Structure formats: C-alpha cells, structure tokens
Amino acid sequence: MGGIPGLDERTVSAAGVDVHVAEGGAGHPVLLLHGFPQTHLAWRHVAPSLAEDFRVVCADLPGYGASSPPAGEDSPAAYAKRETAATMVALMRELGHERFSVVGHDRGALVAFRAALDHPGVVENLAVLDVIPTVDNWAALHGAGGVFAFHLYLLAQPTDLPERMVGADPDAFFGHFLDGWTSEPDAIPADVRSAYLSASRAPGSIHAICQDYRASAFVDAAHDEADRDAGRRLTMPVLAMWQDPGDFVLPFDPRQVWASWAPDLRTRVLPSGHFLPEERPAEVTAAIRELLARS
Known part of the structure; x- marks a missing residue:
C-alpha cells in the first residue's frame, strides 16, 4: 500500500x-x-480533497502505525489523551502551526476532544467522528450493549492478558473490527486492510494499543469527569458526526452528549458503518469544509 x-x-x-x-x-x-x-491511511480519500484548500497533516498516533510510543515511563498515564493531545500540539508547532483545526475519528477523536479542551487558544475548530467523550461512554455502557464494546474491557485489563490473547492471532482480532464495523465491503480494500494489520500485529504495537485503552479506563475518564464537574466546555465551533444506528437503539443520544460539552455545535448523521472517512468520504469532506469555512 502506497501513501x-x-x-x-x-x-x-x-x-x-x-x-x-x-x-x-x-x-x-x-x-x-x-x-x-x-x-493515517484512514484519511486517504478525505485528505487530498482538503489539501486543495488547506494545509493538511495526517498523523499516526503514538504507538500506532509508524509513530513511536510515548517517551518516558511505559504506563497507561503516558497514553492518556491529555498527553497525546499535548504531543499533537507540539507536533503542529514543530511544523510551524501555532493555531489549527483538528478532526478525529474514534480514538483520534478522543485525542482531538482533549486537545480542544486543554488548548482552546490553539484549536480553532473541532470535528469528532463516531465517538463520545470517554466519561460519557463508560456511563452509557451497560447490559447487552457491552457485548458490542467488549474490546474496551478486554484491552484495558491491567495485566498482560490482552497482549497475550491478541498476540495469539492478531490478524483475526484486528480483522474482526475492520470487517465487522463497516457497512461497505469495499470501503477498506485488501491492500489497506493488509497495511492496517501489518501496523497492528507487532508485539510492541499490540502493547501500545492496550495501553491506549487502559488509559481510557483508568486515566481519561477521570480527566473528563474533573473537567465536566469544573464546568469546562469547548469554546470553538464543533462538528459531531456519527453513523446512523438503524434499528439498533443506542444507549445514549450523541447529540445530547455533545451538546453538553459544546455550546457551538453542529451535527451530521450518516448512513454508514463505523469507518465514516472511508465509507462516506465525500459527505465527511463536505461537512469538514463547512466547519472550516468558519475559520
């Protein structure tokens, strides 16, 4: 797979x-x-279009893809979204960008949310795709709904059990999500799927991913809760997009959740699976452009 x-x-x-x-x-x-x-290949359809009018930076999160793990102690705290967000702000400064907009999907959206909350003078616009803040997500998970989010619990186990289990057949584990979370069979073609699996299957990558999920269970939720209790809110224009759940009844209202954090909110619901930038790139790009027009 090329770039x-x-x-x-x-x-x-x-x-x-x-x-x-x-x-x-x-x-x-x-x-x-x-x-x-x-x-970063998740943005292969969206980024070229945005690059016609914007300076686009697609980054592999620390420990994912070709990016190194966080510096310092190997602990869930090092993978906290607060720490990763600070790293992304430092990255953009290294590239010469003191102020910028950030768009994130899934784990990247949690980092984007934290960057916007912690660095409001830096982040001008925020877009979050198919996710809600960690503290709200944990509060919403209960009953049979947990079946579909089993990886949140498995990967966050505080011992090396998830590393050992996932490492036994990483392609089957990660492939389960790449195949099962999309409604468009061709959205992730074979070469891209292979690139994702190749980037994820190494023991170091598996460990980094587990640490990321441990951070959400044991660090990120506490950060979110403290900020919510202190009344901190997103001060910039925010776009939240998510997949249409169809007949599945979500245990939360994404619009209501994001409205509690973002006074200046716009939303989009797309007929799609989880991988919005790959399944509905034209709609995602158009919505991002509309948000960025406010810059």
Missing part, C-alpha cells in the same frame, strides 16, 4: 515522540487523527 496521493511523508520529533505524518496543501492548517485499528 496518500499528493501528500509527503516524514517523521517529526515532538515531545519525545517520533510522529509519522503525511502532509500537503496550503492554507489554514488541519490535523487529521485516525482511529482503531488504523493509521
């Missing part, structure tokens, strides 16, 4: 992390952050 057409790839050192990025275009800077179990 994203029109974007140049390199590795940039930021906050002690070697962050792999693909970047291109000119104009207002936009940081695109991928989800699980993916890499």
